Amino acid sequence: MKAEIIAVGTELLLGQIVNTNAQFLSRELAGMGIDVYYQTVVGDNLSRLKEALQLSSARADIVILSGGLGPTQDDLTKEAVAEYLGTKLHYDRLALDKLERFFQDRSKPMTENNKRQALAIDGGTPLDNETGLAVGNAVSKDGRHYIMLPGPPKELIPMFQQEVKPWLLQHVLTDELPIYSKMLKFAGIGESALDDRLTDLITGQSDPTIALYAKDGEVTVRISTKADSELKAMEKLDQLQAEIEAIVPDHMYASQDVPIEQVIVDLMADQGLTLSAAESCTGGLVMETLTSIPGSATMLRGGVVCYTNEMKHKLVNVPLHLLEGENAAGAVSAETAEVLCEQIRMITDSDFGLSITGVAGPGYAERKPIGLVYIGIAERGKKTEVHELHIKGNRETIRVRATKALLYRLWRRLKATEQ
Structure with missing residues (x-):
């Protein structure tokens, strides 16, 4: 079974918004055993949209369109599909009632163009929009299946999960093994x-x-x-x-789709372990990544962003002779990473102390290259480990990859402790 995704909207062609819907839909369809061979983006133009439908219908069993279901004159998706299939549109009664209630509850008049959001294709199945006003549509003709979804992801995603998946299983994938x-x-x-x-x-x-x-x-x-x-x-x-x-x-x-920080929080919480971190080039990204996980309060003691040498010395007790001077190792060094993680662990009395120090760019620091990063892990009663990284990419990529590299090393250490 093959599918094609058509994203409708001139704003997509102009680069004003990113087409995240195609990524979501492709992933979900692949999980249902449906192959996506083509993705198309077309502007708000009736003739070009019908051309896209003709092309996609020749090479796909399922055509999913996102966008163009709104109230304005340039929202043309349903009109294009109806004309292409040689059928007509009607107002879906339930969708129209929902629209009328929406405006009545706000004591606002409903303009005539808003009724366009309740249009449905004759012979098709209206798809309820739980988080928006524009009703979706699913219709089949000549062995092809056409699904129309709203553009905003907050509307498209729940509609696909709650309406489109069951419709596909009932009407399209009836002979397919799950x-x-x-x-x-x-x-x-x-x-x-x-x-x-x-x-x-x-x-x-x-x-x-x-x-x-x-x-x-x-x-x-x-x-x-x-x-x-x-x-x-x-x-x-x-x-x-x-x-x-x-x-x-x-x-x-x-063996499930979770980030490594989720696994770390769960492991440490289960083992009753605590953590703290001292960050330089990542600017608090390690702490932000961990605190984004519910339950992190049970294992996270705190952290310090010590960006300058002065703050490394004042807040985390890194000796100045290690940071500055002709023969100093410097802030970006294995020696500094080691002191940072050991000191933050002792200051917070946590089981683990983490550290990151490096050059994220855009320029060199201490005559050291962009992407040179040192990460450290100190554990109560055990030997401290420090790793030197050479990371390619821009500033943000270096920060993210350094954070993930540190979390990976911590996961390895926690697994060894668990065993």
């Missing part, structure tokens, strides 16, 4: 390196399938299979997961 997936999460290894390590499994794959997705500092491997029951699917997926873990045992931190 697809089951597991998301394996990796850190401390890049996408290309992981792909190389798994090359034999990837090239020989048939069922289950393997797909890699990369983000800064993390890689996700989705393994998927079709089966007539979850039990049978999990037997195949668990076996493949065990093979992958055997190849890269030190990098897979989770």
